[in-house]
């Protein structure tokens with residue numbers, strides 16, 4: 001079992017209050033890694049070790065929603081065709097998916113490499129499963145992700161992009177489950193399938209049959225989106241799927257009246273449903289409100305560049321900065337706490353300034369950054385200099 005010291009590493013230690021303003025206090029110390037875990041923090045010189053030169057140690061990141069199959073990333077520049085709605089985009093996929101398949105292995109690899117270089121050690125990845133491409137994208141994605149299991153963990157979502165019922169994708173989804181897909185995906189049961197209850201019923205039945213979590217993307221707006229969200233809550237309750245359901249995008253949460261927001265937040269929290277957001281700058285969903293209401297929030301890019309959008313960066317630090325900026329979280333504590341949306345809830349300090357991470361029970365998946373605090377990292381969008389996965393260095397700038 002490997003055992004070594006990281007020397008001269010900066011750890012957040014607490015909050016120092018000065019006339020109303022809070023500063024993050026840090027210490028330069030040494031931390032021992034044994035196997036895949038942190039084992040010991042010691043101020044005395046341990047002798048041999050890796051010199052971290054005062055860099056800040058922070059938890060590694062999680063990407064919660066990324067389409068790794070039908071991407072232009074890593075290929076020649078392509079912008080999106082103008083003026084197409086969702087149905088227009090789906091029409092494009094009839095020729096696009098088979099065209100993109102030969103380039104998929106290389107491009108998928110490039111997305112994964114980019115995400116590792118940006119500090120991620122977990123990816124929740126989507127890939128199309130439908131009558132056009134069958135499970136070919138799924139199989140290709142799986143094969144490639146499997147070659148990275150020494151660098152990250154992943155969950156691969158079988159995603160019926162063309163509508164589970166609308167495109168008769170159920171047999172292909174079942175095939176993907178037989179082939180080992182980790183998560184049952186779903187999308188817009190009202191907008192695409194035009195039958196919220198039966199679409200969700202089929203999704204949850206499949207999930208129950210194969211004992212898999214569910215990840216449904218809702219681009220439905222206003223009352224339709226809210227209706228679908230409530231029906232997802234109903235099914236989560238009925239199937240006992242608490243803690244195993246994610247709703248992606250959830251755009252209907254943006255701009256709804258305070259009473260409805262309070263009611264749906266309470267349900268999402270009680271049922272432990274995660275909301276995954278790409279932080280749409282033009283109309284972000286109320287992430288801090290959801291968090292305070294006890295709803296789990298995760299962040300994802302959705303796409304880097306594909307026929308839907310061309311603006312993704314793979315930089316989750318930037319996304320955290322966008323959250324802070326959209327919701328005017330400019331003080332040290334709020335900025336530092338934003339980190340949890342990208343780490344599965346982990347922050348080095350809690351809101352009261354008590355150290356929560358790292359402890360000797362924690363898996364040693366972390367990044368080193370050239371910053372004086374989490375707050376500075378997020379506000380200044382600093383790059384990461386190294387990434388460790390289960391105690392092993394997997395990226396160095």
Ligand SMILES: [Zn+2]
Pocket residue numbers: 065067126217248302
């Ligand atoms: Zn998506």
